[in-house]
Amino acid sequence: MQTDLNELRITPSQLEKVTGLEVTDILMGKVYRPTVFRSTKRFLSFLLTETLTLGLILIFCLPLSLVIGRGLGILTTSNTVPFLLTALGIAIALFAIWNGWTWQKGKGLKTLAHLLDEVDKHNEIIDAVHIIDELGAIQNSTIQVIDREEILKALSATRESLLNALMTEKVLRKHQQFMARRQELFANIETNLATLQTLQANQQANEYGQLLNEALQIGMSLRQELEKLDRQ
Amino acid sequence: MRHFATLISLLRDRKQFFDEIRRDYKTEKKIGSLLIASSVFLASYGAIIGASSGWLQMISSAIKLPALYLITLTICLPTLYFFDILFGSALSFGQYALLVLISVSVISVLLFSFAPITLFFLISVHDYNFFLLLNVAIFAFTGLMGIKFLYQAMQTIDRIEPAEAQPAVLEPAEIDTANDFLPVDALANREKTLTSSSNNQQTRKRLLQFWLVLYGLVGSQLGWTLRPFFGAPGEPFQLFRNIEGNFYSQVFRTLFTLLGWN
Numbered sequence: 001m002q003t004d005l006n007e008l009r010i011t012p013s014q015l016e017k018v019t020g021l022e023v024t025d026i027l028m029g030k031v032y033r034p035t036v037f038r039s040t041k042r043f044l045s046f047l048l049t050e051t052l053t054l055g056l057i058l059i060f061c062l063p064l065s066l067v068i069g070r071g072l073g074i075l076t077t078s079n080t081v082p083f084l085l086t087a088l089g090i091a092i093a094l095f096a097i098w099n100g101w102t103w104q105k106g107k108g109l110k111t112l113a114h115l116l117d118e119v120d121k122h123n124e125i126i127d128a129v130h131i132i133d134e135l136g137a138i139q140n141s142t143i144q145v146i147d148r149e150e151i152l153k154a155l156s157a158t159r160e161s162l163l164n165a166l167m168t169e170k171v172l173r174k175h176q177q178f179m180a181r182r183q184e185l186f187a188n189i190e191t192n193l194a195t196l197q198t199l200q201a202n203q204q205a206n207e208y209g210q211l212l213n214e215a216l217q218i219g220m221s222l223r224q225e226l227e228k229l230d231r232q
Numbered sequence: 233m234r235h236f237a238t239l240i241s242l243l244r245d246r247k248q249f250f251d252e253i254r255r256d257y258k259t260e261k262k263i264g265s266l267l268i269a270s271s272v273f274l275a276s277y278g279a280i281i282g283a284s285s286g287w288l289q290m291i292s293s294a295i296k297l298p299a300l301y302l303i304t305l306t307i308c309l310p311t312l313y314f315f316d317i318l319f320g321s322a323l324s325f326g327q328y329a330l331l332v333l334i335s336v337s338v339i340s341v342l343l344f345s346f347a348p349i350t351l352f353f354l355i356s357v358h359d360y361n362f363f364l365l366l367n368v369a370i371f372a373f374t375g376l377m378g379i380k381f382l383y384q385a386m387q388t389i390d391r392i393e394p395a396e397a398q399p400a401v402l403e404p405a406e407i408d409t410a411n412d413f414l415p416v417d418a419l420a421n422r423e424k425t426l427t428s429s430s431n432n433q434q435t436r437k438r439l440l441q442f443w444l445v446l447y448g449l450v451g452s453q454l455g456w457t458l459r460p461f462f463g464a465p466g467e468p469f470q471l472f473r474n475i476e477g478n479f480y481s482q483v484f485r486t487l488f489t490l491l492g493w494n
Contacts, residue, residue: 022261024234052235052268059271060306063299066472067457080471 002133008155009126010119010162018166020174023116031106034113035120054095061091111225112169115162118218122158125211129155154199154215157192164188165222186226193219238265239337249334250388259326266333267302273340274298278461280350281367284360285463292471293461300458301336304451308332312443319439320432323389331389335382342374360465361490367462368483375451379444386440390433452479 016022021029026036026045036046065087069075075083106113129151164185196216238261242249253259275294282293313328323331353366455461456479460470 022258052272055275056267056271059275059295059298059302063296063458064303067303067454070457070472075472084471 002130004152005126005130005133008152008159009123010159014163015116015119015166018163018170019112020170021112028109028112028116029105031102031109033116034106034110035117050099053098054091057091057095057098058088061094062087065090108173111228112166112173114225115165115169115222118221119162119166121214121218122155122162125155125158125214128211150199151211151215154196154212157195158215158218161189161192161219161222165226168226189219189222189226193223235265235268238262239269239341242266242334242337243341246384247388250385253327253330253385254323254389256324256327259324259330263326263330263333266330266337270333270337270340271298271302273344274301274336277340277343277347277350280347280354281462284354284363285460285465285467286469288469289460289463292469293463296458296461298340300451300455301339304447304454305332305336307450307454308443308447311446312440315439315443316436319435321390321436331385332382334385335378338381339374339378342377343370346370346374360462361486364462364486365483365490368486375448379447383440383444387437390436455479456482 012023019028023029026033026042026049032046033042036042062084065083066075069083069087129148133148168185193216196212196219199212252262274297278297279290279294281297282290309325309329309332312332313325316323316328350367350370353363357363459473463469
């Protein structure tokens, strides 16, 4: 990937820095992202994580109850099965509590989840531009690079907006009260959105038109999210 | 899988991993990853040794083996943490948990690497006592390696800790000059602090050695309580056995039987 495009990508480490949480395809911190149910790959990853968590709880719960049960004289050869079923029930209850806790915590991260989806879309656009660049580089290709500068400018504005929005969300999440910087960040996003709208108006219908439109959609979506935050 | 990537980073670049522990960098994430990765490896090896006595024993051993290591760690960890902070360690409980998890992770990886050999003997040699002693030897060897790793980690971090407490590293010439301008009391105090720090370091080293013995004792007793891991040949599946004797006497008894002295 070309350096200019690569620089526009929002990397996991940058996300971690601006959100204060470790972000993966399925997790934001310890909370599952709502998008885990939208793609098979992510859903499988979610299932694997859940299985491993349940396995870990079983590894601690079953043998520990075996040791305690024998130590207290509750466990004998005649009541092994009911004892094991009780221990299994405790393990499943702990697993349910863990999931309930993460679900409860996830309720407070809805805005972040939405912003992270927009970041994914932004990175997907960069991938698309990269593919177009590669196809354009092939000799006798019919795909022509019409105005690369404009699309990079649009992506740069989107990137800045996304990072600003993520920072705002982090500030609001951490402090939950009015911060002076919020208005500044909000104004910045508004400016970037105006830039995107101008670019969109100037751009003729071509392979970049669609990408610019997607970038504009991300910008609009960000504004909506921030307006929601502003009302909170 | 990111969990296994954490374990690989520990094995590949120990120095950086230890440095990250010292800086308390992503400690919680590392604990989670090492817990999962080591549980998977230990469960796999447990399933192999249990496979010698049927599928029920296989499931039972796959749960019991990781539990043996992880519960032993949970039981012994507070002793190490509280005694160490008593003697001047500045590390947090999470950092200690990660340090001891390193040893379990190394043991799990080594056991997993022995899995093909164990599987080969399981299929080719139908001698219960031989299989038992072979595994005792493997467990002892991997355990020693894990302990060595933990010892190294603790020593490395302990060496860095007091160095960090000093404001800057001075060249010998600079030290002399610096000492010229220090009041006598300050010099004496600094020497006292250095001596005290070195004494604490020595105490923590001895404490770690004592803890490792304790860890071994708790582990072997818990293993004895949780047995059977292998399942006796020709006998029906047992989830647990009556607690009689201890781990060491049983190892000697098996050895004598194998050598035909019994």
